[in-house]
Amino acid sequence: MAGMVLLVCCSWAVLLCLSVQAYENIALHQPAWQSSTRLFNTGAERAVDGEYTNLSWNGGQCAQSNWGHTAEWRVDLGGVRSIHHIVIQYMTANKVWDENNFYTGWFMGFSVYISNTTNREDGVLCFRDTNYTSATIPNPVNITCPYHGRYVIYYNNRTHPPFPEGYSDDAYIRLCEVEVYGCPSRGYYGENCSLECPQNCQDGYCDIVEGTCFGCAHRYMGPRCTQDCKEGLYGSNCSQNCSMTCGDPGRCDIMTGHCNGGCQVGWTGAMCEKGYQLTIYNTHKNVYILKPSYISKFYA
Template identity: 55%
Template sequence: MASREFVTCVVCQTLTIYFIVAYENLALNKPAWQKNPYPHRQNVGADLAVDGRKANPPKSDGQCMLSHGNDTAEWRVDLGGVYSIHHIFLQYMTGTSLWGKDNYFTVYFLGFSVYISNTTNKDEGMLCFKDTNYTKATIPNPINITCPYYGRYVIYYNNRTHPPYPEGYSELAFSDLCEVEVYGCSTPRRFGLACSTPCPVNCLMGRCDIEAGTCFGCVKGHNGITCNEGCIEGYFGNDCSECSSNCVNNTCHNETGDCLTCEIGYIGKRCEKECDLGWYGKGCSLPCGRCRNQDTCNHFDGRCPGECEPGWSGIYCNEKCEDGYFGLGCSFPCNNLNCLNSTDCDAIHGECTSSCISNWDGPFCNYCAPFKFGELCNNSCSDSCPENRCNKTTGHCFACSGSKYGSFCEYEKEVYQLPANAFDANIGFIVTSSILIITLTGIAIYVLKQKCFPKCRTYRDQSYELTLTPSTSGGYANIQTVQLEELPELKTSEIHESPLSPVSTFSVDYINVKANEK
């Protein structure tokens, strides 16, 4: 178990002795290390300084550590964790002589320092003590150093690196310690003589002064030496929550947390919302400029992420092009010489905003006005061009009016004039001729039909009847002569089952002819 330092209080009236348990020795038998250990000697290592044995007088006979002199001397003990420390006890080696100005070892310890650190690097810790006043006659042994801090490592340090040294100092530094005891609370978050009182709940990391119980720091939002007072500025509520970072100066209502004022680019009770698209600035009250491609501007400063729309300029793209310029970045000069005012043009496209000079037309006044043509548009189209329109370069008419012809409609066509009654006579002739032609056509069709029938009948599988009359010569007169060649598609016929000759005269009253298909 850790050794304990006892404070004895004698109450004389009752002769009763009370032992009040104080702080524990946190360094007892803990790992120790030293720089420049004494060579070629056993049982003189760094751990002898924390073995709990206090020699009286402290000699070097197996009870004290020894070191080899050098320009720096260093020793440390690892407490094994971060503890609340009250004070540190140091005892130097004295040898066989009494401690005082004539003691051989006093010169080695003058100018020493003691640190508490959470790492093995003393410069990352807290300086508890540095000797600047002791002399050979006044340096005490042992010595108690009050150091109410938290730490894991207790470091003893001395150096002889910057001569000349004060009177009485040795040329080399040593760390010949017999005992080092570190007293404090082994139970975390405690303070008081018996380490029985909890530190205030709002102390940072639960750490407080080992004697007074005051906090070394407060958790966020709390205030006061014991961190139990109202929230500091920038915090609100019962648990002292942090105000929104979007509140100006992180200041908010100490109860609701509502921001008193929002940072630029934010709105809302707690300034939690960025400006709506198209707005920026304090209170999101400023409209964005004309960013290209309808991009929205930065909600803080209003700057466009890229270029401005054509016709606009400035860091916020809210400035129209200066007179005489137009386009992207307002980088194109107005140079429409045919504008009534050649430097006055539309800021976006460069079109003339005033009218054109005489004979010119169009948004840019760059082509001829109606009825005009030529390089300078100072020539007029011919009056014979329909609506006085012509090619703007050559002046040629697209068509000509009336009897005019030629590229410029400059020529007149000759027209033959008929007598006044010529039109009526012609109409009579045409009507009479038409009637005659129709009549003759009808007669011809009728005659053809009469002549063709019946031999023109060529229907398949039909019977044809031919009438024959007897002749006066005892034969048969050929009243109707039938040429077989005149009957298309008729090859054979049956007349008393006899074949027909190419031309035949028959003395029968009727001949039934049956058509056969080819």
């Protein structure tokens, strides 16, 4: 009997472990790219290989680029992921990281983006350094960015001189490790990724900390998308106005926007978006025939 109880307890423990997902480094061993590569053993993948015990330029564990006016590095998470924070370990030459370490000048002024495409401008700016000095810039740096996206992009530039004191004249990549922590599966949030996002969140995504929706599916609104659209509104996030040319002005189906009660005189279409004028023809028998002539189209 004792053995059976132990077996049952162990089974429950295994199931519990499988059902609870902690924040994971979802960038580890994922495909990476950089704008240029300095040496054969300094490719972009070195920044997501999980190795950063040797922070020297020739240690074979860091991604490095050639110098230039701009420097860009990115990792492909393999799909849109919910992200909580990003940790960047910069090269130090295995020396103390302080104002006397010359690598600080190459690190300062950097930016981090999260994007669904390889273009950083399509995404969200998580962080841009505008205040650090060689004495205050941390390494590693921990950036909280509770958002979702497929690509995490590191960027730096030296395109608009003069530069702040301590900045390098050129932009470089000297990344020994970039760790992206978040939930590996879509539709979950919370410290252990164990809570399900509200069911009406658009595409199943929600804030990884609070669980509030980034957007709502059609017909819903509110922080957790639990409220029906108010009268006169329809569509995603209830962001569209019902047509005022509906038979019952400003009232329509909260899913489709189709008018309730037909259209007002002079309008037709599912959303009463087609306007027309009536032309009167007098026949030889003094019978009047009204014929519609469409004059315009618009979309509510």
